[in-house]
Amino acid sequence: MEKAPSPITAKEPSDSLHSNIKETLRSRFLAGNKVRIIDYHESERAEVTGAIKTLQDELPIVTGWQTVRQSYLSETRTRARSYHIPEALLKEASL
16 A cells, blocks of 8 residues: 655645746736736636746736626626736836
């Protein structure tokens, strides 16, 4: 009977996934694109959020809100948090 690895010492299988997501997001931000968590599959959202928070320490990423859906009849609005690098700071970040 094999002993299960300890959760403390076991290496996360998502380390390479996190690295890939982080590099993909970095290239999207430096290309001037907006990133919304809602655009990613539900199973990836935690990794994407973590990668964005890590990248916020490295890049001048700002946060805002973007309307996804709006209904005047029922007076409802669905908004999503969006992340981007402003154009003025984008030139500095890509250097």
